Amino acid sequence: MSKSALLKSSIAKKYWMAMTGLFLCLFLVGHLLGNLQLFTGTEEGRQAFNEYGYFMGHNIFIKIMSYLTYASILFHAVDGFLLTRQNIKARPIGYAKNNAAANSSSSSRNMAVLGSAILIFIVMHMANFWWAIKWSSTPFPLHTIELDIPSQMPGAPQQKQEIYYTHDFSTQPVPKNEDVIVKNKTELYIKSVDVKIGEGYKDMHSLVYAFFGHDKSKHGFPANEFALLAVVGYVLSMLILAFHLNHGFGSAFQSLGLRHPRYTKIITLTGKGFAYLVPLAFAVIPVYIYLTK
Amino acid sequence: MKLNLKIWRQKNANDKGQMVTYPIDGIDGDMSFLEMLDILNEELIIKGEDPVAFDHDCREGICGMCSLFINGEAHGPDRAVTTCQLHMRKFKDGETIFIEPWRAKAFPVIKDLIVDRSAFDRVMSAGGFVSVNTSGNTIDANSIPIPKHDADKAFEAATCIGCGACVASCKNSSAMLFVSAKVSQLALLPQGKVEAKDRVLNMVKMMDEEGFGNCTNTGACAVECPKEISLDNIARMNREYFGAMISAE
Structure with a gap:
């Protein structure tokens, strides 16, 4: 292994960005598949979701994957911060007029801003659900x-x-x-x-329904008076995620050197589809919960 | 054609510099952008003012000397041309045109619109060559069989004139398109494969040391490149670098 390897060089930093980013794309798919179970608000749906939650909390493979996910988020954020800092330093004096829209997409030029917004979302999201379920000192109602x-x-x-x-x-x-x-x-x-x-079983299903539900208290969870704000914030965050993925998915393959006339079109199309369909599916869930009685 | 020019004026490397407005009249649509600047400079000289310093040499789009960030784009709004090939018919009568030097920490301004691009030379010295024995028994390059496909791709990469438009256009002032073209033109040929690993490691190391930014894959470089160097080269360099990084001693 050469001395310039791993984290020192600009290209190696981008390998890490790409690999952690693609891993987080996989995580999104897994997380979405779990969340889709929230579409059933019936007692069966509640049972299924809480059983799924129990499985997720008691499986060693899932535990390993969750630590990998936390590490990827942290690494992606820190690496992105280091890259952005260098990029800003590389142009101490900017242009009086810069027509960047003529040669690049706005999402590609704003990855750091979009990423920071997503990081804020992740912190709030984990405070609302992960912390409440796992660590909060207030007793968590059981099913x-x-x-x-x-x-x-x-x-x-x-x-x-x-x-x-x-x-x-x-x-x-x-x-x-x-x-x-x-x-x-x-x-x-x-x-x-x-x-x-x-x-x-911890009643995660009711937690989510009370959090996003329209003035609905659920099985020991108080109604969230800011439910509308939570839904709007969530949908906006998914829009930001879509823009981030719009550039990030294809960019990761380019950073890893995976570009070929035969496959680039497929990667680009898959990337666009992934970038908009996955966040859309995530965003529909709280809207559905808010609108159903 | 009447124009309103806003030009970056900076006496020397230590001067702070500023945008100065120059109105100009009598510009023909068939003139090149540099001819237009020549006319401005003649007027300035007659008035006893310091003419605007800008780089130029061949004026036929092959030397890579002329630079200029015109109305927010490297070499102006036209595609696949250098500034000397940019015609004034691309602008409207009465238009305000911003003319600025390349902006990058690695390309410091020497005077007005002239920047020091020797950082590219140092990247080339770090590995952008093939070592040959000059003792008299040098093998003729044409005697080595090379697939046409590879030769074409190597030639496409070698059309890079090192003008620096990629650095100027990149939001990060990254030199990845230039360096990847120079890595590719040799990596694709049998003569270049011998030193391929050291070449990519050393050139990237020098690129980073010179203070160029990182690649965000925005693709702005390839759009603004006067020689239409492809992003394929950046992907190739990323592959080359990975192979070299994990196996070089």
Whole structure:
């Protein structure tokens, strides 16, 4: 390996930009596939999404991928900052008149600004969801269901019992009453004898529906009075992401030297499609949640 | 044709410099941009003022000396031409034309519109050559069989005249199009393959040391290049560099 390698040279810095960027494109696909499950607001949809959330939080492969994603975001941002700083230094005196629109796209010229906006979005997005789910000190409501209790006598009024939807649900339902307490955020214990009787699902589905929902409190989550602002902010962020990807996707292949008369057209077309369809699919979800009753 | 010229005037490398307005009249559409500047300079000399200093040499688009950032674009609004080939018919009567020097840290202004482009020479000295034995038994280049396809691509890259329009147009003042053309013209030929790894590593190292910016792949360089050097060359250099980086000793 030569001494100029890895991070020192301008070209190597661009390799890292390209590789982390393409990895983050893959992450977007995975994240989107998960999010698409939010289109069902029914009880089945809620169960499916919370089961998916549990899987994502308890799988070693997903855990490794998540750390790779955090590292990629950080590296992409820091590397981008270093590159931009050098680029600014490379032209200490600018032009009195510069008709840059004649020779390049506006997204290609504003990657650093777009990227910074996306970084701000990621911080807010993680504060709203990731932090609330994982680290917040306020107890996170677990998934509960109301079950019909069969009447003992014919003609008696139907009774309902609220139970926890648990990981080991198939073996025994866990009733929600004063005897059952939650420990370590998700573990269900019988208070009097201190015995673990099950593990509940965090109700991420309801968190999202309360966050983006139009004045909807959901299963212990208060209604978000700024829901409209959250939806508008989210949609705008996806638009910014689309512009960033519009240049970034194809640019990554060019930086890695993957350019060939036979494939460049396919890469460009795929890039444009990816750049607009993926953020569009992301953006439709909160709008759908806001508009549905 | 009447024009309003806004020209960058700077006495020397240490002067701060500023835009100065010069009205000019009697310009014909068939004149080249440099002829128009010649007329302006004659008027300035008659008036006893310092003429505008600008680079020029062959005036037929092959030497790469004439530069000038005209109305926000390198070599002006026309495509695939140098400033000496730019006709005044590309401008409207009464138009205001901004004329500025190339702007880059690596291209410091010497006087008015003239910049020091010797950074390109130093990049070339770092590896833009083929070492040949001159002891008398040099092999004739034409005796080495080269596929026509490769020869054509190498020739296309070699049409780069080193004018610096790529650096001037790039928002980062990156020299990637120039350096990649110079790397490609040799990397594509058997004579150049021998020193290919050292060449790309050394030329890129020198390019970075000279203070050129990084490539954002905006593509502005290839659009403004008077010789239409392709972005394919930048991709090729990125491949060459990767191979050299992981295998060079």
